[in-house]
């Protein structure tokens with residue numbers, strides 16, 4: 382492995398192509414940490430945005446007018462504002478309204494750090510789209526299928542869990558796929574509030590080494606690979622859930 | 630005052646049903662004894678589907694009484710689960726669960742509603758598949774079955790709940806002429822086994838053959854009724870005569 386890393390030092394000496402995150406262990410650790418931070422942020426946001434989507438779609442069908450209204454206001458608010466502004470709103474506005482906690486050294490610090498706010502903000506951002514996506518999926522389930530379950534004595538909850546959701550999910554998957562890809566790309570915004578994810582760490586490295594070109598190329602490729610893995614995973618999932626003779 | 634089979638299994642008394650301002654059933658009464666097969670015929674829009682949907686409470690009624698084995702359906706405290714265990718329903722469009730194969734479609738309600746033992750339920754489901762002559766199609770999804778096959782799965786799915794009375798709403802209307810007979814044969818066998826059946830149908834030959842009693846409805850009222858021979862040969866009401874003239 383060392384030989385491999387050292388080869389990049391030679392590459393730099395010989396050609397001027399500077400990839401310090403490969404030959405320099407300090408930069409390498411920064412890059413690896415940044416990569417895993419991006420992966421972690423993505424996974425947390427994927428999970429919570431899907432939960433928000435499922436719950437939101439369910440609340441949208443609520444018989445209570447105000448529940449439906451609140452969900453709709455949420456969706457409009459988060460779809461029609463820039464995600465960076467949302468992130469700043471959470472990180473600066475909401476955060477300042479929250480109580481502070483002792484930091485263990487006698488000082489005070491905000492209750493939630495940058496990572497938590499990025500996770501919350503981006504989950505709500507992607508969740509707003511997911512609500513719409515799941516709702517469209519639920520609406521695509523024929524009423525007659527639901528009725529057949531009802532006639533067999535299924536309760537509303539059993540029908541929702543065993544009939545509506547599985548069918549809605551299959552309909553929603555292609556759009557969900559798109560939105561989740563967008564979400565992973567949008568995690569780079571966390572850079573703006575100094576969450577040490579991949580873009581942030583890359584910035585640190587290019588500031589120290591003045592190798593902006595190399596870092597930009599690297600970032601492009603690594604995000605391409607990361608999103609590629611997600612797309613591949615979602616597509617094979619989609620294939621696995623495919624039912625003969627259902628959909629197209 | 631427990632119900633006994635000396636009394637009608639289904640007793641419909643002066644039922645009125647409206648959708649908004651449109652009155653669809655205008656005082657319908659009829660009785661079905663245990664083991665009896667009755668056919669309801671009549672022009673499109675006369676309220677046939679609505680009437681049988683009221684029997685298992687898929688539609689509510691404004692006034693009158695519907696009793697199934699003595700249990701009043703027109704009751705805000707109606708135990709719908711108890712009712713639906715007694716009443717099976719088969720729809721024109723089959724309405725199978727598209728994400729479940731034939732066997733699973735049949736097993737679902739006994740498992741999820743009756744919470745029966747899985748091994749027992751599977752045995753039952755396989756015997757029902759045999760009964761509707763679909764051996765070898767256990768693993769097929771609805772999308773892989775012909776209309777007639779799907780409809781027979783739907784019949785088996787209803788029978789799996791071991792109902793006392795079956796409702797059939799124009800179950801052959803969506804089928805190709807070649808497959809109509811296989812479904813009619815299944816229903817005929819069911820009737821011969823002593824199942825109480827309420828059938829809405831346009832198949833006059835079939836009605837003549839299996840029905841114990843035929844009801845002709847038009848614009849929300851029963852115009853004329855009687856045993857098949859009498860009904861088809863000595864219809865008195867001009868509306869019945871006109872209808873039979875068109876259809877035969």
Ligand SMILES: Nc1ncnc2c1ncn2[C@@H]1O[C@H](COP(=O)(O)OP(=O)(O)OP(=O)(O)O)[C@@H](O)[C@H]1O
Pocket residue numbers: 648651653671672673674675676677678679680799
């Ligand atoms: N959910 C509903 N909302 C409003 N009107 C309805 C609804 N269901 C049925 N109707 C109306 O009630 C009337 C009777 O409908 P129904 O489906 O019972 O007729 P039908 O006798 O079964 O006709 P067909 O032979 O075409 O199936 C029709 O005028 C129909 O438009």
Ligand SMILES: [Mg+2]
Pocket residue numbers: 677678679798799
């Ligand atoms: Mg009808």
